[in-house]
Amino acid sequence: xxxxxxxxxxxxxxxxxxxxxxxxxxxxxxxxxxxxxxxxxxxxxxxxxxxxxxxxxxxxxxxxxxxxxxxxxxxxxxxxxxxxxxxxxxxxxxxxxxxxxxxxxxxxxxxxxxxxxxxxxxxxxxxxxxxxxxxxxxxxxxxxxxxxxxxxxxxxxxxxxxxxxxxxxxxxxxxxxxxxxxxxxxxxxxxxxxxxxxxxxxxxxxxxxxxxxxxxxxxxxxxxxxxxxxxxxxxxxxxxxxxxxxxxxxxxxx
Amino acid sequence: xxxxxxxxxxxxxxxxxxxxxxxxxxxxxxxxxxxxxxxxxxxxxxxxxxxxxxxxxxxxxxxxxxxxxxxxxxxxxxxxxxxxxxxxxxxxxxxxxxxxxxxxxxxxxxxxxxxxxxxxxxxxxxxxxxxxxxxxxxxxxxxxxxxxxxxxxxxxxxxxxxxxxxxxxxxxxxxxxxxxxxxxxxxxxxxxxxxxxxxxxxxxxxxxxxxxxxxxxxxxxxxxxxxxxxxxxxxxxxxxxxxxxxxxxxxxxxxxxxxxxxxxxxxxxxxxxxxxxxxxxxxxxxxxxxxxxxxxxxxxxxxxxxxxxxxxxxxxxxxxxxxxxxxxxxxxxxxxxxxxxxxxxxxxxxxxxxxxxxxxxxxxxxxxxxxxxxxxxxxxxxxxxxxxxxxxxxxxxxxxxxxxxxxxxxxxxxxxxxxxxxxxxxxxxxxxxxxxxxxxxxxxxxxxxxxxxxxxxxxxxxxxxxxxxxxxxxxxxxxxx
Numbered sequence: 001x002x003x004x005x006x007x008x009x010x011x012x013x014x015x016x017x018x019x020x021x022x023x024x025x026x027x028x029x030x031x032x033x034x035x036x037x038x039x040x041x042x043x044x045x046x047x048x049x050x051x052x053x054x055x056x057x058x059x060x061x062x063x064x065x066x067x068x069x070x071x072x073x074x075x076x077x078x079x080x081x082x083x084x085x086x087x088x089x090x091x092x093x094x095x096x097x098x099x100x101x102x103x104x105x106x107x108x109x110x111x112x113x114x115x116x117x118x119x120x121x122x123x124x125x126x127x128x129x130x131x132x133x134x135x136x137x138x139x140x141x142x143x144x145x146x147x148x149x150x151x152x153x154x155x156x157x158x159x160x161x162x163x164x165x166x167x168x169x170x171x172x173x174x175x176x177x178x179x180x181x182x183x184x185x186x187x188x189x190x191x192x193x194x195x196x197x198x199x200x201x202x203x204x205x206x207x208x209x210x211x212x213x214x215x216x217x218x219x220x221x222x223x224x225x226x227x228x229x230x231x232x233x234x235x236x237x238x239x240x241x242x243x244x245x246x247x248x249x250x251x252x253x254x
Numbered sequence: 255x256x257x258x259x260x261x262x263x264x265x266x267x268x269x270x271x272x273x274x275x276x277x278x279x280x281x282x283x284x285x286x287x288x289x290x291x292x293x294x295x296x297x298x299x300x301x302x303x304x305x306x307x308x309x310x311x312x313x314x315x316x317x318x319x320x321x322x323x324x325x326x327x328x329x330x331x332x333x334x335x336x337x338x339x340x341x342x343x344x345x346x347x348x349x350x351x352x353x354x355x356x357x358x359x360x361x362x363x364x365x366x367x368x369x370x371x372x373x374x375x376x377x378x379x380x381x382x383x384x385x386x387x388x389x390x391x392x393x394x395x396x397x398x399x400x401x402x403x404x405x406x407x408x409x410x411x412x413x414x415x416x417x418x419x420x421x422x423x424x425x426x427x428x429x430x431x432x433x434x435x436x437x438x439x440x441x442x443x444x445x446x447x448x449x450x451x452x453x454x455x456x457x458x459x460x461x462x463x464x465x466x467x468x469x470x471x472x473x474x475x476x477x478x479x480x481x482x483x484x485x486x487x488x489x490x491x492x493x494x495x496x497x498x499x500x501x502x503x504x505x506x507x508x509x510x511x512x513x514x515x516x517x518x519x520x521x522x523x524x525x526x527x528x529x530x531x532x533x534x535x536x537x538x539x540x541x542x543x544x545x546x547x548x549x550x551x552x553x554x555x556x557x558x559x560x561x562x563x564x565x566x567x568x569x570x571x572x573x574x575x576x577x578x579x580x581x582x583x584x585x586x587x588x589x590x591x592x593x594x595x596x597x598x599x600x601x602x603x604x605x606x607x608x609x610x611x612x613x614x615x616x617x618x619x620x621x622x623x624x625x626x627x628x629x630x631x632x633x634x635x636x637x638x639x640x641x642x643x644x645x646x647x648x649x650x651x652x653x654x655x656x657x658x659x660x661x662x663x664x665x666x667x668x669x670x671x672x673x674x675x676x677x678x679x680x681x682x683x684x685x686x687x688x689x690x691x692x693x694x695x696x697x698x699x700x701x702x703x704x705x706x707x708x709x710x711x712x713x714x715x716x717x718x719x720x721x722x723x724x725x726x727x728x729x730x731x732x733x734x735x
Contacts, residue, residue, distance in 0.1 A: 048686075048690050049689070049690075050686055051682070051686070071689070072686060072689035072690055073688075073689040073690075073692055073693060073694050073695070075690075076689065076690050076691055076692040077692045081690075082690050084687065084690075087687070088681070088683045088684050088686075088687040090684055090687070090688075090701070090702055090705055091705055091706065092704070092705025092706055092707070092708035092709070093701050093702065093704070093705035093708075097701075098688075098691070098693075098701065099691075101693055101697060101701060102688075102691035102692050102693050103692075105692045105693055105694065105697065106691075106692040109692065141705070158691060162691065162692065
């Protein structure tokens with residue numbers, strides 16, 4: 001589904017990603033872990049098409065298409081979804097109105113009829129259950145005055161509505177208490193299928209107790225320096241990142 | 255940033271939708287302005303002597319006045335002697351029956367999306383249409399007449415209801431109020447008159463649609479709304495003009511009188527031709543709008559969505575004379591390309607326990623300049639006056655300007671006046687967030703701008719709100735800051 005080859009990206013001339021290679025197949029869950037500043041969120045942003053990042057080398061193929069050539073909205077319409085670490089507030093625009101615009105533009109791109117108000121609301125009601133989100137929240141201005149947990153739940157709710165093929169969760173666990181974490185993870189798990197894939201970017205192993213990864217990758221200094229299964233995450237939780245850093249840094253100096 | 259600039263470029267190349275004109279035979283006054291022209295207009299309109307004298311008095315005063323320069327707008331001097339002050343489509347004889355209206359005229363309004371055919375109208379909106387200098391049709395007159403509501407062109411009101419016109423004309427905006435108001439008083443050609451008798455709640459929206467068609471013509475209309483005690487009316491005003499290379503002058507006067515416990519809601523969607531993307535052409539919109547809450551517990555509410563005109567100079571105001579009276583001003587003013595707007599309001603608290611609320615949302619894009627200018631004045635006698643003002647500015651791109659000039663003048667220590675102001679840019683984060691959900695940048699901007707202006711748009715009657723939303727999106731199509 002997703003094939004990243006030798007991806008280099010920089011921001012304002014500073015290289016952040018220095019040769020990422022990653023293969024993600026349908027049905028898989030990949031966790032990207034790593035210390036602060038290793039490039040985890042940059043990777044998520046580059047995949048979603050955030051403009052500030054300049055791709056200097058490498059390629060990303062998504063469902064046979066060159067992802068890097070697509071505008072951010074077309075990536076979304078092709079099925080790439082990014083759950084933001086810091087969801088953005090849009091005053092005066094209700095979540096409902098926002099989502100209806102989004103869903104119908106995605107549908108138009110995919111050659112589907114737009115949903116009328118009734119069908120849209122039916123769909124919303126159904127998906128709301130997944131993340132136990134309140135209707136009242138959805139009639140309020142998008143993310144404005146939402147608690148950290150409400151924002152993250154709203155992200156997963158949007159994901160449910162847009163039915164992406166590749167979901168990238170950027171530190172979705174940050175700022176969540178244990179109940180919210182459970183609700184959000186439940187939502188993500190229910191949306192998983194053998195046709196979709198998930199990339200979970202996280203700092204802590206905690207989230208991976210709920211969303212169990214098939215593969216765990218450790219990012220350090222813009223490269224994947226170690227890959228393994230969920231046991232690797234446990235090991236990191238126990239030992240921290242220093243042993244990996246040391247191994248990589250000593251290799252570099254040799 | 256380069257992408258933003260590209261989008262701004264795209265936006266600035268957006269064409270004005272109503273830029274067409276129709277060749278119609280017109281009955282025009284000779285070019286220029288002098289006493290003779292005023293007499294010519296008055297004769298043409300078969301006016302009574304008192305009105306001619308009123309006009310001439312205004313003209314005499316105007317001759318000694320100078321054009322105001324305090325507004326934050328810059329434009330070449332207008333040569334009034336090169337303008338035509340009266341232009342009427344030849345077939346535009348006022349008719350009782352819509353079937354008799356010149357089909358060419360009807361077509362103009364069909365093209366603007368305004369159906370004058372009463373049967374065809376789904377929404378109950380009565381319309382008075384003013385083309386260039388004259389009112390050409392008024393719908394639903396009979397229905398309204400049964401309730402004692404008068405809704406007709408100004409000229410007709412002068413003939414049919416001279417006592418009302420005599421009583422209220424110039425009572426809120428004196429003929430000598432300011433340069434443009436005096437000019438209007440001297441040369442005004444037509445406009446709408448609306449009278450709601452005591453205790454009557456007008457069952458439908460009343461609306462006037464102004465269209466400038468002829469070239470080299472100034473449009474000077476007057477609107478007078480009188481709401482007697484305990485009455486209610488909601489009034490809408492829309493306007494468009496053809497796309498022309500030269501500037502055209504529009505100097506209107508709107509007067510509103512509200513009696514005790516009466517309420518008047520006045521909504522404007524102003525979409526005069528704004529000039530092209532290089533700042534060529536466009537309407538100079540110099541308008542005086544004022545209402546008086548003459549009785550206790552009366553209320554006047556102005557809502558305006560300003561997207562057009564090359565230069566706008568406009569301050570719909572409220573004189574809160576009655577005790578417990580309320581004045582409101584809700585405004586969205588959008589400027590793009592080389593447009594300049596200096597707009598706001600005056601709230602003059604005279605009565606006790608009077609309240610006013612000002613919500614102004616400016617949006618600047620391109621190389622435009624957008625100013626809010628507002629005055630809150632609390633007089634000595636106005637015990638417990640309250641005012642709340644909110645002035646927000648939204649900037650798109652880095653070549654436009656937003657300015658705020660609030661004046662507060664308090665002469666009573668019990669007054670409570672609050673002023674809040676914010677300036678923001680449409681964030682790249684907001685755009686990207688929308689993009690990431692599959693929303694195109696253009697639609698993202700429309701969504702964000704409509705959200706920003708929501709508090710004002712919510713004040714508009716339903717059918718107007720939808721039009722205004724589309725207009726906002728269209729005016730700012732694709733712009734990012």
